[in-house]
Amino acid sequence: MSLCFKKRTHTCGELRKSHIGRRVTLLGWISSLRDHGGIFFINLRDRYGVTQVVVDKRELIDRVKRWRSEFIIEVTGEVRERPPDAINPNMATGEIEVLADDVHLLAEAKVPPFVIADDVKVRPELRLRYRYLDLRRPAVQRNIILRATVVREIRRYLDEHGFIEIETPILAKSTPEGARDFLVPSRNFPGKFYALAQSPQLYKQLLMVAGFDRYYQLAKCLRDEDPRKDRQPEFTQVDLEMSFVTEEDVFELVEGLMSHLWKTVLGVELESPFVRMTYREAMERFGTDKPDMRFGYELRDVTPIAKASDFRIFKQADKVVALLWQDELSRKEIEELETIAKEAGVGGLAFMRVKDGTIAGGVSKYFSEELQKGLLKLLDVRGDGTILMTAGDWKPTLEAMGAVRSKLIERLDPPNEYKFVWVTDFPIVEKTDTGYEPVHHIFSMPKRLDFEHPENMVGHVYDLVLNGVELGSGSIRAHKREIQEKLLEIIGLTKQQMEERFGFLLEALEYGAPPHGGIALGLERLVGEMVGDRHIPNFIAFPKTTTGLGLMEGIPGEVTPEQLQELHIKIEKPKQ
RNA sequence: GGGGCCGUGGUGUAGUGGUUAACACACCGGCCUGUCAAGCCGGAGAUCGCCGGUUCGAGUCCGGUCGGCCCCGCCA
Numbered sequence: 001m002s003l004c005f006k007k008r009t010h011t012c013g014e015l016r017k018s019h020i021g022r023r024v025t026l027l028g029w030i031s032s033l034r035d036h037g038g039i040f041f042i043n044l045r046d047r048y049g050v051t052q053v054v055v056d057k058r059e060l061i062d063r064v065k066r067w068r069s070e071f072i073i074e075v076t077g078e079v080r081e082r083p084p085d086a087i088n089p090n091m092a093t094g095e096i097e098v099l100a101d102d103v104h105l106l107a108e109a110k111v112p113p114f115v116i117a118d119d120v121k122v123r124p125e126l127r128l129r130y131r132y133l134d135l136r137r138p139a140v141q142r143n144i145i146l147r148a149t150v151v152r153e154i155r156r157y158l159d160e161h162g163f164i165e166i167e168t169p170i171l172a173k174s175t176p177e178g179a180r181d182f183l184v185p186s187r188n189f190p191g192k193f194y195a196l197a198q199s200p201q202l203y204k205q206l207l208m209v210a211g212f213d214r215y216y217q218l219a220k221c222l223r224d225e226d227p228r229k230d231r232q233p234e235f236t237q238v239d240l241e242m243s244f245v246t247e248e249d250v251f252e253l254v255e256g257l258m259s260h261l262w263k264t265v266l267g268v269e270l271e272s273p274f275v276r277m278t279y280r281e282a283m284e285r286f287g288t289d290k291p292d293m294r295f296g297y298e299l300r301d302v303t304p305i306a307k308a309s310d311f312r313i314f315k316q317a318d319k320v321v322a323l324l325w326q327d328e329l330s331r332k333e334i335e336e337l338e339t340i341a342k343e344a345g346v347g348g349l350a351f352m353r354v355k356d357g358t359i360a361g362g363v364s365k366y367f368s369e370e371l372q373k374g375l376l377k378l379l380d381v382r383g384d385g386t387i388l389m390t391a392g393d394w395k396p397t398l399e400a401m402g403a404v405r406s407k408l409i410e411r412l413d414p415p416n417e418y419k420f421v422w423v424t425d426f427p428i429v430e431k432t433d434t435g436y437e438p439v440h441h442i443f444s445m446p447k448r449l450d451f452e453h454p455e456n457m458v459g460h461v462y463d464l465v466l467n468g469v470e471l472g473s474g475s476i477r478a479h480k481r482e483i484q485e486k487l488l489e490i491i492g493l494t495k496q497q498m499e500e501r502f503g504f505l506l507e508a509l510e511y512g513a514p515p516h517g518g519i520a521l522g523l524e525r526l527v528g529e530m531v532g533d534r535h536i537p538n539f540i541a542f543p544k545t546t547t548g549l550g551l552m553e554g555i556p557g558e559v560t561p562e563q564l565q566e567l568h569i570k571i572e573k574p575k576q
Numbered sequence: 577g578g579g580g581c582c583g584u585g586g587u588g589u590a591g592u593g594g595u596u597a598a599c600a601c602a603c604c605g606g607c608c609u610g611u612c613a614a615g616c617c618g619g620a621g622a623u624c625g626c627c628g629g630u631u632c633g634a635g636u637c638c639g640g641u642c643g644g645c646c647c648c649g650c651c652a
Binding site: 032034035036037038039040041043050052054056068069082083085086088090091094111112113114115117119120121122123124125126128175177178179180198199201223225226227228229231343437438439440441442443491545546547549551 | 577582583586587588589601602603607608609610611612613614615643644645646647648649650651652
């Protein structure tokens with residue numbers, strides 16, 4: 001069978017008035033076909049746009065009559081101006097049309113399970129099952145193209161700044177720390193496994209040891225954890241690492257990269273340097289390590305006033321924080337917020353109402369007039385509203401109020417702003433019931449060594465946060481073997497375990513490892529946040545569902561007994 | 577692992593224990609030379625996700641199960 005079609009001269013998105021009179025050939029999908037008897041209008045679509053084709057010749061109409069949406073056709077004809085009353089201002093090509101003098105069918109199409117158009121609502125599972133049709137919708141294509149544009153500009157910027165793009169292995173070593181690994185059984189070595197890389201962290205450090213003092217990669221990362229709207233089992237990180245740098249150098253580079261992206265992709269000038277804030281400050285002002293700084297409503301420490309009240313819970317608490325909200329919240333609304341606060345680990349959520357400059361209701365009866373005045377002043381109350389308060393230990397109290405704040409600001413219209421912030425000085429480890437766990441990962445350089453109280457040890461560790469979303473995190477790394485070993489010891493690894501899991505890294509640190517650091521940014525989150533869409537599957541061509549299934553391919557799927565045998569694997573299914 | 581919401585012609589929805597499951601779009605046929613999500617006339621199309629239970633009677637109530645979305649856990 002011969003492939004018989006004319007070469008296309010233009011795309012469906014580029015013809016304008018300046019092309020009038022030109023003879024053109026377009027190839028594309030029929031997005032709509034309007035039959036007026038003696039004249040047919042075809043909207044012809046490709047990824048560049050839609051162009052109206054007019055068919056009025058008898059012999060062509062006999063052919064076109066049998067066509068319908070999503071057939072692929074070839075159209076040759078002359079570009080002509082539309083009659084003034086037929087101009088479509090909603091179409092980029094709306095001033096012209098192509099009068100067909102020859103049309104051919106290139107491919108028929110079954111009636112699709114849903115109409116291929118932006119404004120047609122479709123169940124998500126159906127969209128995923130027929131993702132190749134979903135991807136034909138212009139709005140979905142825009143997301144994928146946006147991603148490609150961002151990727152291109154990332155490469156352009158980093159290449160120009162002396163970075164070398166290096167790929168690191170996908171088949172890597174399993175580590176019980178951190179996220180659950182996807183495992184790949186070894187055929188040649190029965191009972192042994194590769195792990196799919198969760199991130200290129202260790203490899204990029206080894207590249208620094210190797211002397212590639214500026215490395216980057218658009219790295220696929222694979223983590224076997226339950227997905228969320230902002231988390232997929234496989235996703236992409238903009239991973240970079242530099243030698244001989246301080247935190248400030250990393251900030252400057254990344255701010256430059258962000259400014260470049262916003263300027264070239266969105267045409268927006270970002271303000272830089274970005275705001276910097278320590279982890280501690282972020283917690284105390286916003287109750288979270290990823291503050292959304294598009295909104296005010298900061299938390300206030302009211303411990304001295306609250307402790308002086310007659311409210312027993314407050315008197316006994318380490319910390320009492322308050323949040324002043326602009327509206328009068330109903331009993332029911334406060335109860336909902338209290339549920340959120342309790343989930344974050346506090347006993348409850350107290351409230352008082354402010355009306356006409358005075359406090360009433362809720363726990364106000366435990367506060368003397370003087371304390372109430374102090375509260376009004378401390379919270380800088382102007383106008384009516386609701387004061388929310390909670391108490392307990394430092395972290396749960398702040399986190400609880402942070403969760404309440406997040407919930408409340410959801411009610412506000414998000415301003416069209418990009419508020420970046422560097423959150424710095426994260427602790428290296430956190431105390432748990434069983435010992436110490438890394439807050440980020442365990443390869444970061446502490447600012448001060450404190451092996452007596454590791455939980456007090458702050459690191460050269462930072463997150464880049466945009467509009468309340470963690471875009472990525474990074475650090476200056478521990479580039480000396482002794483320090484790295486000490487850190488591993490703190491999280492409970494024996495010498496033997498260190499050797500087994502990270503021996504290759506520790507050894508490399510002994511052969512002239514430069515001071516180095518970097519960052520990894522979530523590409524899908526970054527792209528999504530540029531256009532205010534926090535559903536990252538929208539920026540992945542073939543995403544998984546929230547249970548990790550691939551509905552189109554039907555994965556995970558069965559394998560043959562022969563495959564299993566070759567891999568030395570026996571399946572034991574869970575009992576009912 | 578846990579919680580919430582959802583599943584009804586191809587698609588999106590309505591249907592709040594009782595007749596023949598309703599509507600819009602899509603689809604099929606017809607008419608029409610200026611439409612653009614064309615219009616008009618006509619038609620076909622559903623075992624109400626699946627299994628079981630309650631009931632004289634279940635799309636509707638109950639239990640289980642499969643699938644989706646959102647959330648908690650988890651995500652160094």
